[in-house]
Amino acid sequence: MTATATAEPRLDQGALDSLFADAHTVHKFSSEPVDPEVVQRAYEDLRWAPTAFNAQPLRLTVLTPGAEREAVVEHFMEANRQKSLEAPLTVIAAYTEDWHEHMPQLAPQNEGAREKFGTQEKMRKVVGEQSALIQVGYLILALRARGLEVGPMTGLSPAGIDSVVHTENGWKTLVAINIGLPAADGAVRPRGGRLEFEQASQVF
Template sequence: MTVIDNTAVETLFTEARTHNVWKDQEVSEEKLRELYHLMHFGPTSMNCQPLRVLFLKSQDAKERLKPALLPGNQEKTMKAPVVAVLGYDTEFYQHLPRMFSHNKDAKSLFEGKTDFINSTAFRNSSIQGGYFILAARALGLNAGPMSGFNNAAVDEAFFPDGQVKSNFLCNLGYGDASALFPRQDRFEFDEVCQVL
């Protein structure tokens, strides 16, 4: 593998910021397709890929989401060009014969095991959510991920059959850098890491 250059590191990590204020600039469906295409190469356990994404672009779709948001998240979400609802498919294992084809028994490992299904789907959709944010940044978009919402209300509004469950939301667009808060502190290595 090639080590990426410092410009790429800055784009993805050190200079990237979470945005709350958005420029009035559309995000095309083509850009959203590029984002998904980049993201979908990231690894998941058994290549299970449980993430399911709804991209809310219309004001009507965002208004359906609004009652589920905590008050502090409503304005920035309504003004975001796109709101991604990232969920996880609790029947992801049905696709393992295709996605993990070299292991013919993969599907049977999950059948009837609700806790294992849910923990695997939630964990791996969260991992994919991280790739999602990095893919957005790589394509010149800004991301505003958040968990300040009522999952049950989002599921009722957007995933009523119960198969898909919401994980987190991510506002997408072109952020207004002049409205950024100062960068908050991060833990240093020795505060949170050990080498054993």
């Protein structure tokens, strides 16, 4: 009989629920301001999580209320505009296609990785998009762990947003995330259903 490994939980169920089961996407935030430094602290947490090749392609543009955010929000679908303008912070999560330039720092054991990926534009794009989206998931959990709520959105024009805030660095927009504390009323919508493990998995 093969022994089955067991692991002790690092968080109790209440802490896990605060990140998952009890957390909701927030659509209406309170007017209480949020220090942009909280995004930096969340990034300091998420940067240790795994990505392909230890690439770190996620790039964040933190938008406080003002002209830049107003110009960016013009490139959101209409249903996402007003709630974004009312949120304390909006973060544009993007990826950079030149993530491979940092490989000597991020993966020094892989000698020549920077040069190898430098010749593989298509692969860099795939790895950049996929790993950055993985990092977006970590960001959401890191912000929740630090006591904030989030409203991630994909109803937007990436090219339009890039034309406002990414012209100098060439970053490619993936998603937008509103951040803050929930409003007293109307912050969340009724909880939607979720698939059971048996519906979403197979075990061999």
